[in-house]
Amino acid sequence: MKRIVIDMDEVIADPHAKFIEMFNAEFQLGLHKDQLHGGEISDAVPPELRHKVLEYINTPGFFRHLPIIPDSQEVLKALQEKYEVYIVSAATEFRNSLIDKLDWLNDYFPFISWQQVVFCGNKIVHGDIMIDDRSRNFTHFMGDRKLLFTSSHNVNETAFERVNTWKEVAEKLL
Amino acid sequence: MKRIVIDMDEVIADPHAKFIEMFNAEFQLGLHKDQLHGGEISDAVPPELRHKVLEYINTPGFFRHLPIIPDSQEVLKALQEKYEVYIVSAATEFRNSLIDKLDWLNDYFPFISWQQVVFCGNKIVHGDIMIDDRSRNFTHFMGDRKLLFTSSHNVNETAFERVNTWKEVAEKLL
Secondary structure, rough: OOEEEEOOOOOEEEEOOOOHHHHHHHOOOOOOOHHHHOHHHHHHHHHHOOOHHHHHOOOOOOOOOOEOOOHHHHHHHHHHHHHEEEEEEOOOOOOOHHHHHHHHHHOOOOOOOHHEEEOOOOOOOOOOOEEEHHHHHHOOOOOOOOOOOEHHHOOOOOOOEEEEOOHHHHHHOO | OOEEOOOOOOOOOOOHHHHEEEHHHHOOOOHHHHHHOOOOOOHHHOOOHHHHHHHHHHOOOOOOOOOOOOOOHHHHHHHHHHHHHEEEEEEOOOOHHHHHHHHHHHOOOOOOOOOHEEEEEEOOOOEEEEEEEEEEHHHOOOOEEEEEEHHHHHOOOOEEEEEOOHEEEHHEEE
16 A cells, blocks of 8 residues: 655645634735735735734634635545555644644544654655645655645646645545 | 654653653662663563553653753754754653653753654654664564564664664764
8 A cells, every 4th residue: 555645834834824714813914825926925914014924824713614625525535445554744843733633633623643744854764655735845755646736826737646636636646 | 755653652761761760750669770681671671660651651741850861962963963863752642741751852952953853653753764673663664674673672672783872872873
């Protein structure tokens, strides 16, 4: 059985939606996700508010109730019939994200066991296929196939095989 | 640079000492670490108290102030001059251990950055050398060299190259 390693943020969980909600609630920016196209959340807010990105992301609870990326639950469940599935998230950068991320997975992906979860810094995992929105995470990955999951900040990257949606992942891998 | 992946519990941190302290405080068992020889902590306590092992390990704070395995700090620091060092702990089994383990590492191994930390279930990491007290963790490891770090529960295993102390690790790898 081949092994797929799958990222969390901007792949199965949507922190952008949460950032936008928090910025709009605190500063009435009227931000919309289309404004992120081609960049990061920090590019979409006024320079004097950029420090709030780190403040928000370090807030306990930030990662606890993130929206789910469409179709990720159904497709992951189906992938698990054909592959060893692992969730691999660069979570150790944010201390307060760890428990929130595990609880979130238990709630929304209950078919993923604790054995299948990796919270790390550098993604030094061993597998065959990686699905991630950050091409820097492909650096440490020795597997055959790297699928760049489309997110606003990577729309201009062309070096990797791209998947725009979980329906496209299903077409390629199921 | 070769990559070494190093376990936490019973390799650089000492949960046995903490279990013994908690059992003795709550039940006046007069447990001593020599009584663990050849077994697990659950083998050393009366059958009717075995359920307390899971209760203790799931208590927030359990992993926060564990004693350090002798010489591990000095040897890890020296290893880091010659190798890529990663800490890889099967922590996702215990939700409440995650933040405690990260804080513990930051306190006692401040030269290990968040990029070098992996909290996982199955240890699907990519590296050259693994140091672990649980031979089951060698199953997923494709590296060349597996060093079984002596702990009470593994003293009768003979299938792997063994290291009894961090001084022995230093002799072999530095």
